[in-house]
Amino acid sequence: MDYQFKDIEQKWQQFWADNQTFKAEDKSTKPKYYVLDMFPYPSGVGLHVGHPLGYIASDIFARYKRLKGFNVLHPMGYDSFGLPAEQYAIQTGQHPAVTTEANIATYRRQLDQIGFSFDWSREVRTSSPGYYKWTQWIFMQLFNSWYNKSADKAESITKLVAHFEKNGSVGVDAVCDEEVAAFTAGEWKAKTPTEQQEELLKYRLTYLRESTVNWCPALGTVLANDEVKDGFSERGGYPVEQKKMMQWSMRITAYADRLLQGLDTIDWPEPLKEMQRNWIGKSIGASVKFPIENQELRVRSQEFIEVFTTRVDTIFGVTFFVIAPEHELVGELTTPEQKGEIEAYIAQTKKKSELDRMADAKTVSGAFTGSYVLNPLTNEKVPVYIADYVLAGYGTGAVMAVPSGDQRDYLFAKHFGLPIVPIMDIQNIETEADPTKEGRYINSDFMNGLTYKEGTAAVIAKLEEIGVGKAKINFRMRDAIFGRQRYWGEPVPVYFKEGLPHLISESDLPLLLPEVDKYLPTESGEPPLGRAEGWSYKSQESGVQSQEGAGYAYELSTMPGWAGSSWYWYRYMDAHNDKEFASKQAIEYWKDVDLYIGGSEHATGHLLYSRFWNKFLKDIGLVIVEEPFKKLINQGMIQGRSSIMYRLQKSIFTLAGYIPDENPIYFSVGLINKYLKKENKKEFYNLLKTIDPIFPGIEVAEANHVPEFGYFNGIHVDVNIVDNDELDINKFRKSRAEYENAILILEDGSISSPTGGGREGAYICGVEVEKMSKSKFNVVNPDDLIARYGADTLRMYEMFLGPLEQSKPWNTNGIEGVFKFLRKFWRLFHNDAWEFSVSGAEPTKAELKSLHKIIRKVEEDIERFSFNTSVSSFMIAVNELTDLKCNNRQVLQDLVITLSSYAPHICEELWVMLGNKAGTLSYASYPKYNPAYLVEDEFAYPVSINGKTKMNLNIPLSLEQKEVEEFVLANADVQKYLDGKPPKKVIVVKGRIVNMVV
RNA sequence: GCUCGGGUGGUGGAACUGGUAGACACGCAGGACUUAAAAUCCUGUGCCCGUCAAAGGCGUGCGGGUUCGAUUCCCGCCCCGAGUACCA
Known part of the structure; x- marks a missing residue:
């Protein structure tokens, strides 16, 4: 029989479910391996083709680890509390539990279709009382x-x-x-x-x-x-x-x-770690108290204003002081003369939204309070300003301004005519601030002549001595708000x-x-x-x-969305425990997540909160590890690939006094580029005239106008009626009433009219990469692809698309190639009449070579998460074995195991046809790679001259460098290139290359 | 601005520690089968210059460097994407 993916896939999905094939053991002599996908929120629209990308990768990995003898925990569940369901409830009055339940059912159906090896017996939902009991308990x-x-x-x-x-x-x-x-x-x-x-x-x-x-x-x-x-x-x-x-x-x-230090101990993508580092925002510096100059004020409020600075060494360069407009002392510090100005400034900043304020970053603004503080080391008077470049929420909401070293302070000083004092001998402050730490201090009293390192230590010691400052570490991160109304x-x-x-x-x-x-x-x-x-x-x-x-x-608030997801990986270890959030034994056995796959959008939310809760749970002795996710991989985002049609603007006809609303005219993409050129202007108008007979009334103005972009409107068309950028014209006409009578100018200039007249060419759509969304008509649904090609093809194609971590637009072009591969694979096991037929003979050397090449390659690829290269290698292996007319049972059986993590359904089917017990494939042993089969006795050495390859020479690999050189020089063709002269130098890398310098 | 990715054929992409650039697949072109189409199979396919060919030249964003040899290493620059942004 030909490859019947539909029957095969349904059959095995049912089998896995009925037999709980992927149920993980809580006690095992095997080593454990925990593969986790990021918790999905079950949204109402279901999965698009980008969602399963990471799930497929993790599933391949999980299946591979089972074959490698691990006890694998690979669970799935739902982060089912959240805003969208509630917004929907507000609109429709439906209980969010009801819609959530329905959405989960959709998700589950879609996930099941792809053939994942999840242990569904451990499914959790954050919104079920049995789960959130423990969220509350934590x-x-x-x-x-x-x-x-x-x-x-x-x-x-x-x-x-x-x-x-x-x-x-x-x-x-x-x-x-x-x-x-x-x-x-x-x-x-x-x-x-x-x-x-x-x-x-x-x-x-x-x-x-x-x-x-x-x-x-x-x-x-x-x-x-x-x-x-x-x-x-x-x-x-x-x-x-x-x-x-x-x-x-x-x-x-x-x-x-x-949280910061832990990042150095985990195997996560560098950009993700960097995002967390920035979010935490650790700054090492000092806090310094500047006494308020006005004695009376000191009595009424506090004696000092405290600042945080990372450059306390620049304290002798302080020429003014800035506090945030929201600072609590603004009122007290403002002198009667300055009151008007300050109040006007505050009113002005209040009007600005957060966004305006950011956009406005370059314009300098501020106001003088009329008061002064004293530099604690010099006792000099320092004027106090307010300005919105100082943020109330960071540090103490006050800065000591050093215009020679800080660009914002520099601009502020220039604007308000404040002095700029250099404090480093090599500082260049003519046009901008120079924050250098090189050189030696000047204008800095006891620090003069010291270097940055010495100076910083000296000034902190001095400040501590007189009790007005100390070294301090400041974090940007704030405590996390935990309630939601x-x-x-x-x-x-x-x-x-x-x-x-x-x-x-x-x-x-x-x-x-x-x-x-x-x-x-x-x-x-x-x-x-x-x-x-x-x-x-x-x-x-x-x-x-x-x-x-x-x-x-x-309490009437509820917890935020991240509460339930901050500990869920522990619940999978012991999902049905009603005495504890997870038993001690389960936690001791499973410990942590070995591989976590998901998107980078969770960098500063879920992934930070989870690490926080985990550390807390460890502190109070409930869990063992300091970091919950040892290795993490970000899958890239799958973008949409929109198909665009180009509709001729009505205006070109209104020139002639006619508006053809009934028959919109669309140009194929190649024509647009063509007709935008001046020299093709005549052709364009001539073409319009050939459309003319369809509308007797039209008169095209053969104007002096050269066509321009504005003549064509880009219209999104549903990508599901476009194949390899070619529009399915019949489906297009049927898709909407307004398209029924459209006139299509095809790529070769021929015309497709609604009456079906005279068409030859194809309508080719333009392409735009943007977010996958309904409104752009570019959503590709996995269900459709599975119906057409099957889950095994979808799984392999998603991997074939490119490196897992890279973002890329979804493009269904090319899925045929993967489908053809699976069919070719299936055919290896069948004769020309599609009857199952394998031979029990001893495998040939060539067959074993192909097999062991792929055994090694897939092993290497999976270990380094390079799934796309495995797919190519499978294709090569099957091509080779087809050429060898291989139907050897021994070879094919090992190949089935090797491929089974990528295309599990077809492999299960063939596994049983080969005479094995149903359901045993998932726990078979990954075949052992034997290098002996790959040993060659000859190698086609590329022979190059000055680094340019000229020819290949077959040379026995037994020859040593010197012998290879002699062999090559003895060759007549080589001598032709050398023109009879001896080469200056010959480089021989055994088994790789021969290069001659002449 | 800063930080992190990334620039390879018409397209997605491959090339392990510096060693035959373009594997594999799509697309395209030609052919076989067919009344025809689809499906399938075979052949070709980086670019330029050659009548086919042979031969040659150019080629991994750009300009340099190291090396017998660079997509890979070093320096400078350009472009694209992501994150972040008055953080003192």
């Missing part, structure tokens, strides 16, 4: 922990309380809020429980605090920094504003340094008593998402959970008293 662990800097790890809050009871706040080195109080043990004990809780909240790793947040009014929720791009929400693109709100946050900043997320397991948050009892987990009448905020502006009736905390547990029987109010 939240509780975070709430009950604080970060002890001396131990450099998270510890239980009870340990902190014990310390307070014994020693007060002395000796506590914690990552905590800025305004923590200092107290003695006695003072601590004297506090009321509420006061104590209030204080402890400042230490907890997840905490409630009034903070400035990204508020997105259109979505009705706050967003984390990584969910905001250029002042707009990443999902939906709605404007985002800054707002002060009481919010749950995660103290990720406690882990900033460990939305419905479709995990409820926060917290209730409020006397205005303070308390955890619900662990035995009351999961705290179920309540039903609401609408998925919108309440009339009073509370999140949607505020609509849930009778939703309050009344615990049977002894510790929690209910309040006059009514119960305590729950």
